[in-house]
Amino acid sequence: MLITKVKTKEELLPALTGRVLVIPCLGCSQSYFPLEEFNRLKDELKASGANLASEVTFDYMCREDFTERRLEIYREQIEAADTVLVFSCGVGIQTFAGLLPGKKIVSGSDTFYVPGFPGFTPSEHDCEQCGECRMGLTFGICPVTACSKGLLNGQCGGAKDGKCEVDKNMACGWQRIFERMSALKGSDKGLKEGVQVRDYKKSNI
């Protein structure tokens, strides 16, 4: 699951040479594409002299066989274009570019990371797939993702009023763990027994 944000006119304009084909990927469609901003940006680009010659819509660009088929359908438009301006997440753009290695591809959007696994619901919870789940010690709150520093052995001490020093909008993960432990009348014995060291190799299967 991802969230994309369209780039600014200033950033895109220098890259848009010749006839430009615009392709928005509406795959994670419905609620996940910034349609309004996309339309506004197109108007701005046109007003600034970019030659947005045509536009075709893709969906689930990340699925190679869908994309291949669409390339077939829109062959004419693609061949006629000097530059293809793609609005999709990084996976989609790479899939597209991989199938058309000879074409100049411009990525129209930036991709942001959203908690929750691929394809499913955006979630308040996050999981980094570290491959060594420790939530048994931390009462079901993940220190790898809930602590902005990913500390495994307790708080850094920088939090103020329960908020993280890295980003004040974020709650301190270790305070949450402590509060939950107190609520469950749990014990921190397991945590204190040894120092937790992350094995990065585990996530590298």
Added chain:
Amino acid sequence: MIREDFTKYKLKPAKELRELVSGKDKLLVVSCNKCFKEFVSIAEPEYQEAAEIIKTAGKNISGYIPVDYLCNQYLTEKILNKYKNEIENSGAVLVIACGLGIQTVSQTVNKHVLPGADSVWQNGYHGVTLSAEKCGACGECFLTSTGGICPVVDCSKGLVNGPCGGAKNGKCEVGKHRDCAWELIYNRLEKQGRTKGFIQEAPKLRNYRRNKFKLVDEYVKLIRAKRSEGFYGGLYPVELKELASGLAIEKFPEPDIVVIPLSQHAGLACEALVKKGDKVKKGQKIGETAKSPITAPVHSSVSGEVIEIALKKHPVLPSPALSVVIKSDHKQELDASVKPAGALDSLAKEKIAEIIKDKGIVGMGGAGFPTAVKLKSPKPVDTVLINGCECEPLLNADYRVMLERSAELILGLRLIMKAAGVSKGIIALEDNKPLAAEKLKSLLQGDASITVEVVKTKYPQGAERMLIKRVLKREVPLGGLPLDVGVIVNNVGTAYAVWDAVYNGMPLIRRVLTVSGETVPKKGNFEVLVGTQLKEIVKYCGITLKSDEVLKTGGPMMGVIQPDFEAPVIKGTSGLVVVKKHDIVESGPDCIKCGRCVEICPMELKPTFYVLLAKQGKYAEMENHGVLNCIECGCCDNICAAKSSIVDIVKQAKKLIREKKK
């Protein structure tokens, strides 16, 4: 390439599991059906394995709860609520799921939650489907200048300004099995003749602060709020209502020939009351049956001569249906029965109900349930709800009726309320129709018996169940009817038709429908005679289909594809729309188990299973998974990342299950 065998987590090793459960007993195990695994079986082997390990460690398992898509908080909370006692009495809860599932459970239950599995990283993380491509979601896409190869994730050092110089023979110095991303980038740019420009570009710095917690957090909250807005699930499709919303209702010219099917409603088909060669008049009853109470008569929409009674194409039924074909004499002579019956105040309750039955009035939203049957509710009813949501994209017929025929519509509602013996009426419409809402409200000023409810736009708001939940906060039981919660729901068109029947004596022989679509030359909202063949409308509106387009009767989401234009307009035809083909890819897996259909199903079903079970022919199991409760709204079809036609699968399964029961 698409991979099907991704697994999000793996069971912890036996030694670790034993350590985990030490000091705990009476373990309640919650396991998740994995998404993105090869979808061949619903059963999960991990539980058996874990159970063995736990037992050999001398611990007891107090219960086992398998849940699909454990990370779906709304559904998971509902399921776990059913097991309150088991959870309360357990020593600890062991969750076999990815980190999301574990955290969802730990937030829901007030118990020590133990993770029974470790999550595993996959590529294609953010896309919906699994792929070989990776995206680091850095928030400042560099792909433009690198020929579409990502330096952030494909270069093991994440360098954004060029190679480190350590690569040998095109392989990375960090791991010899991986390609040097910068060499790949260079090769691709060379192919495109862009190397020179690239070298001259200014150095780039990564701005790690771009990935802001707040931005993402707000987005997540927004999406989640939208998802549960009013009712669970649903979609926000691009509506394109503006294509035809400003066009006033126009009378469609009377065709030379009308084809009137004897079955235009839910229930038993009519028997013809006329024969070939008979002269008929406009509004004359030409079909009826006394064999079942659930039926509605049909009437001639023109005056002229019956030229044929034969099996003809039907817009909804899969096989041809018996229809009366009438050649119009264009004299529009009215039948003697077409005359005003009286006014709201002068007519008795029973008389109104009788007129509604006699004039063949049915639900005009699409299902075509006879309105008279709804009025004879065996259960107490307190509210009549007029459904003006029209949540389907493109359609505007109901909107135009609400706007242009508001007074008649309100009178129609009053007639239905009187016939049903109900004192409360509601007209519900979505907030994308402010003009209609304003008009209705101004006409109803100072009237406490009828209220206008404006609800937030969301598909499928117009489904009875969703609307009742939203407006009246009542939950229609699964498999039940609105009557079960004391509500009669009628479409806007139906209420207008009731007015027409009582005040003009006109049976249901005409209706307003929207003709729209981005490529339709003459869009509009037309009042069309029932029986008008689609080809007449296609010709009149200048429709020519492109190779990737189809014509549908109804709306884009639930409408029926019309392969040719022979079928006629019937009482329930709310629109004629030209839409892009739902392209189905024959190759590749038909379900990648991404779970998006589960996420958006407003009936809270799990459409993903239907794809698998139908393939295996397990229809009884499909029934256990609630397939008969599906309202065929098309949300799952619309969002399916594997492009399966889930609704077709469901329709087929329903048919087979019902046939078996007979």
